[in-house]
Amino acid sequence: MSTDGRAWVNESNLTTRVTIHEVAARVGVSTASVSYALSGRPGVGAELREKVLQAAKELGYRPNKVAQQLRRGKTDAIGLLLADIANPFYADVASGVIGAATREGFEVFVSHVGVDGERQADAAGAQLDRNSAGLLFTSVAARDLPLLHRLINGGVPFVQLHRSLDGVAADSVAIDNTAAAREIGVHLALSGQGNIAILGGPEVSSVSRNRVRGFREGAASGKAQIVNVEGTWGALTRESGARRAAELFRTHPHVDSILCGNDLIALGVLDVCEELGKTVPNDVAVAGFDDLSFSSAGPLKLTSVEVPRALMGRRGFELLHRRIGGWDAPPVQEILPHQLKIRATTRS
Amino acid sequence: MSTDGRAWVNESNLTTRVTIHEVAARVGVSTASVSYALSGRPGVGAELREKVLQAAKELGYRPNKVAQQLRRGKTDAIGLLLADIANPFYADVASGVIGAATREGFEVFVSHVGVDGERQADAAGAQLDRNSAGLLFTSVAARDLPLLHRLINGGVPFVQLHRSLDGVAADSVAIDNTAAAREIGVHLALSGQGNIAILGGPEVSSVSRNRVRGFREGAASGKAQIVNVEGTWGALTRESGARRAAELFRTHPHVDSILCGNDLIALGVLDVCEELGKTVPNDVAVAGFDDLSFSSAGPLKLTSVEVPRALMGRRGFELLHRRIGGWDAPPVQEILPHQLKIRATTRS
C-alpha cells in the first residue's frame, strides 16, 4: 500500500473536494494529525492512523496539490521544452519522459520553444514561475548559454537531452553523433560512386554540427569527395530536404550519394528523386539519421542510424529526478548506444 | 503592452525570486496596492502605478503562480490526455493544443492514459488534484462514461477530441469518420477487383467503429464484397496491421484490396506485401486513414484520408478556453473537414 495519497482515493468523489479540515473534524483530531497520519510519518498511533485513513476514504479526501506545493515550495511537475511536439523525434523523446515521470508521480508540462528555440527563455521562465521542480531541454543553442548559467546559479535542476552546450556544468543525455555519422559516411564512401553531398541540419545545433563533422570524416576515409558546400546547413524538415535536393541535382548533376542530417530531410530527398525519376539507390543513394518509426517501412527501407529516443527521454527524467532529490554528484554526460541500419536506399 | 504579468519581466532574474512584499516595501506601499497596480485594476493612481511597475521591473518581480492559483482556486494549466504521445496522430493533435494554449498563456500537462485508456481515470484525477482548469480527452471509451458524467456534475470543463461518447453533454471536435470511410470504401469498390478486407482499429473506439461502418457502406456500393470477419478489429499499430495482414493473406488468398483503420495499420500491411512479394496496388490495393505526415512520401504514396489533426487540437483548446471562461452555450459538436487523398497504393 503506497502512502502517496492515492491509494485510498474515492473514485466517486473526483470533483466534490473535501479539505483536510473536514477529515480532521470527522475524526475529531487536529489537521496536523491528519496530515501526519496520511503522510505515513512514524510516531502516529496505529489507532489514530486507522481512523484517519478510514475517514479520508469515506469522505473521498484528495489533498489539494496546489496548496501542498505552495507550502512545500516545490512541485512535482517538470517542464519539457521542445521545438514542436509534431516532430516525431521529440514526440518519441517526450513519450519516454512522460512514461518515466508518471511512474514517479510527476506530471510533465510540454512547452513549444519554436523551431529556432526563440521562445526557450520565455518557456523556461514560465516553468519557473510555476515552481516546476526541474527542466528538460531538447534543443539548446548557443544563445541559451546565459539562461542555462542563470539556472545553475539559481539551483534549478535541468538536463540537456540530444543537444548540449559546451561549458555547461549540467547533466546531458545523447548519442555519439559524430561517431554514428562517421559510420554512415564510411558506409557510403565504400559503397557509393564517390560524389557525396551532405544535407545537414541547422548549424546552431550541436547535434547537426557533430553529424556533419562525422559525415565528412567518414566520407574522407574512402576515395569519395564531398561535392557540395552550399546547402550543407538547413532546417531538419522534409520541405528543406526537398528544396535543397532539387537545388543540388541542378548544380551537381553527378552527385550519387546524399547524407542527410535526419530522416525528415531524407524523406524530402526521396520525394525529389521520385519526381525526377532518379532510382534509389542506383542513381543516388540516400541515408537518413534517427531511424524514425516509419523509416523501416516496406516501401521505404531508409538507411539510417537508430537513436534510442524514448530511452533518451527516460534517462533524462531519471537524472533530473535524482537532481531534484538533492543528488549532487558531478554532472553526468551520458552517451546512449546507436546502431547503423543499412537498408534499401543505399548499396551495401 | 499586456498586463499579464510578463511584459515587465526582468530576464536577468529568473531564479532569484522576489515576493510582492519586497516590491511593496521598495515603493513604500501595501502589497494590496502592488497587486492592484500590477493587475491593471482601474482606480489606481497613475503615479503609484508607475512607481510600482518601475520597482517590479527593477527587482525582477515575477508573481508566484502557485500562490496565485491557491488564492484564486483556479490554475491556467490544462490537461491533455492521450494514449501515448509517440503515436504521431496524437502528437499532431498535441501540437495544435500546445500552440493555441501558449498563445493564451496556458500551460499544457500531457498525460499518458495507456493504449486501452486504462489510466484515464487516474490521469484525470491527477489533473483535478492540481486544479487544472480543464481537460482535453482524445481517446474516450465506454468505460469512461461515469468519469465524464462526474466531471459534468462537478462543473469541470472538458472537450472530447477525435473520439466521443454518446449521451455526454460536452463539447467535441472530430471529423465525420463514417462519411470519410464511405468515400474511401467507394473508391476501392469502384477500382478494385472486388475482394475487400477491412483491418480496423479497436471496437471500443467510436472512431474505429464509424470508420468500419463507413468502409462497409462504401464497399457495398459497388459489386465488391467484404471477405473477412475475423481480424476486423485490432490495435491501431503497424505490428497489428502486419500480423493481421499475414493472417489475412493466408486465409483469404484472393483478397485484392485492404481498407485500414489508420495509416499505421496500412504500414504494417505494406511491410507484409513487401515480404511476400505482392505488388501494390496491382496485386493488392491498400488504403490508410489519417494521412500522417510520412504517408505522402515519394516511395510510399499511401492513399489515405487527410484529418486536420493540429486544427482539431487548436479548436479543442479554443472551445475549452471558452468554457473555462464561463461560456455556457449548449454543447457543441464540431465537425472538421476531411479530404480523400488518392495516391499510388490504390488504383484510380
Place this chain on the structure above:
DNA sequence: TTGAAAGCGCTAACAC
C-alpha cells in the same frame, strides 16, 4: 484612492 486583515489548504516547527 489606498491600507489592514483575512484566508486559499496545507505542512512543519515547536510545544505539550
Place this chain on the structure above:
DNA sequence: GTGTTAGCGCTTTCAA
C-alpha cells in the same frame, strides 16, 4: 503521540 500555531505568497473584501 497529539495539538497549537504560524505561515507559504498572493488576492480581495472591507474599511478608511
